[in-house]
Amino acid sequence: MSARDIEQMPQTRPFLAAAARFRSGADTPRAFLERCLTASAAWEPKIGAFVHTSFDAARVAADAASVRWKGGKPLSAIDGMPVGIKDIIETADMPTEMGSPLFKDWRSGWDAAAVAALREAGAVIVAKTVTTEFAATEPRGTRNPWDLARTPGGSSSGSAAAVGAGLISAGLGTQVIGSVVRPASYCGCVGFKPSVGAINRGGSHDYLSQSCTGVLAATLGDAWQVAIEIAARVGGDPGFAGLSGPMQSPAAAKPRRLALLETVGWNVASNAAKEGLQVAVARLASAGIEIITRRSHPAIDAVEEAIAGAFPLSTRINDWEWRWPLNSCHERDAGKLSRAMLERIARGQAMRPADYREALAERARIRAVYAGLSSICDGCVTLTAPGAAPLGIESTGNPIFAVPFSLLGVPAISLPLLQDQSLPLGLQVTGFSESDADTFAIAAWLMQELGGVDG
Numbered sequence: 001m002s003a004r005d006i007e008q009m010p011q012t013r014p015f016l017a018a019a020a021r022f023r024s025g026a027d028t029p030r031a032f033l034e035r036c037l038t039a040s041a042a043w044e045p046k047i048g049a050f051v052h053t054s055f056d057a058a059r060v061a062a063d064a065a066s067v068r069w070k071g072g073k074p075l076s077a078i079d080g081m082p083v084g085i086k087d088i089i090e091t092a093d094m095p096t097e098m099g100s101p102l103f104k105d106w107r108s109g110w111d112a113a114a115v116a117a118l119r120e121a122g123a124v125i126v127a128k129t130v131t132t133e134f135a136a137t138e139p140r141g142t143r144n145p146w147d148l149a150r151t152p153g154g155s156s157s158g159s160a161a162a163v164g165a166g167l168i169s170a171g172l173g174t175q176v177i178g179s180v181v182r183p184a185s186y187c188g189c190v191g192f193k194p195s196v197g198a199i200n201r202g203g204s205h206d207y208l209s210q211s212c213t214g215v216l217a218a219t220l221g222d223a224w225q226v227a228i229e230i231a232a233r234v235g236g237d238p239g240f241a242g243l244s245g246p247m248q249s250p251a252a253a254k255p256r257r258l259a260l261l262e263t264v265g266w267n268v269a270s271n272a273a274k275e276g277l278q279v280a281v282a283r284l285a286s287a288g289i290e291i292i293t294r295r296s297h298p299a300i301d302a303v304e305e306a307i308a309g310a311f312p313l314s315t316r317i318n319d320w321e322w323r324w325p326l327n328s329c330h331e332r333d334a335g336k337l338s339r340a341m342l343e344r345i346a347r348g349q350a351m352r353p354a355d356y357r358e359a360l361a362e363r364a365r366i367r368a369v370y371a372g373l374s375s376i377c378d379g380c381v382t383l384t385a386p387g388a389a390p391l392g393i394e395s396t397g398n399p400i401f402a403v404p405f406s407l408l409g410v411p412a413i414s415l416p417l418l419q420d421q422s423l424p425l426g427l428q429v430t431g432f433s434e435s436d437a438d439t440f441a442i443a444a445w446l447m448q449e450l451g452g453v454d455g
Helices: 003-008 029-047 055-070 113-120 157-164 181-187 220-234 271-286 298-307 310-321 323-336 339-350 353-375 403-408 436-449
Strands: 050-053 082-086 124-129 170-175 190-193 212-217 257-260 290-292 379-383 412-420 423-430
Touching: 029 050, 029 055, 029 082, 029 124, 050 157, 055 124, 082 157, 113 124, 113 220, 124 157, 157 170, 157 181, 157 212, 170 220, 181 190, 181 212, 181 412, 181 423, 190 220, 212 220, 220 412, 220 436, 257 271, 257 298, 271 290, 271 379, 271 412, 271 423, 271 436, 298 353, 298 403, 310 323, 310 339, 310 353, 310 403, 323 339, 353 403, 379 436, 403 423, 412 436, 423 436
Parallel strands: 082 124, 082 170, 257 290, 257 379
Antiparallel strands: 050 124, 170 212, 190 212, 190 412, 379 423, 412 423
């Protein structure tokens, strides 16, 4: 590969590593932002990651951050970080259109809790990033920076593509099925889906019980820093303790034992994806980590059996929970809803409360089976997606490897450590409910051991 080819490849833009030079004046948040905007000028016409931009205000905010860093008084470790906000999450200064023509130019007039927290921490809000329709299945045209003929994944399509191409250092996403980790896998960045309830969703239009706000970022350290800065200011969802842990990314910690979960996704994964995971697992075993599978431990087999129906079960739960507000949207103008959304409305209307209760009971049972692993292993590894991003932008790809951990409500992290067809593919690390910091520590060790670069 020539130097020119390398220069034209998408590259993420880590922030924390650059911030180490801010105090000395060797670099500044404003200069860092300008590099992002230069990348935006080159890439945005090709990938379509942004719905609305706020470049002038971003420059003002970056200038203020530069003054604070020069004076030795940054508001936080992410003071001056260029960030994108998924367009399902409210911002006071830009519309929140939710990927739907029903809400073109709609404004609430306030910031979502996570956005307010980011501003308090000094983050620079650059743009609203493309989401699929209501953060569900209908794509809105964003392209993958690694191959413009391929999907970036979804529903956090714009955040993933923008981070993957270096337009921003981090972007907020949401996940109820696979909407953070899968696009991160496709676009070559880190994706962090925290435990359900870990980050306050106030002002985010994703009302589903499995949904949570997550972070797509250039590095593992950047992802943790964004998440913990938000949680430190606005906590988690009502009734949840919120993300807890150190104010810097947890130090790498070598796990003693990891479970390899194939999931039902193994049946549709590409040969290259399966071989890549197997090679990675073999390296971990060589490093002294005990790897257990469904063939070596009955508890793993029980989990594999329990999560086998995660996709249809999640769909049933979501269908019921989407009865509102989709019933209201249908009444407003059904012609502006996709066929997929109309079908979802019909399925939800055909359900009864007893159907929903039965689905919740089954989810609780499955979560209890998985929770039992916490006394057996330190975490789990699997693929994030069946392979590289599929050709075409008419869908967001298969979420089959991501949905079990959405159903379980546990932390999941996609690490850009594998490849398929010379394109990015994520290694997924999962932990246990409210053990996000521990999961991050394992992920950091895996990045080091498997040759990933983080900073």
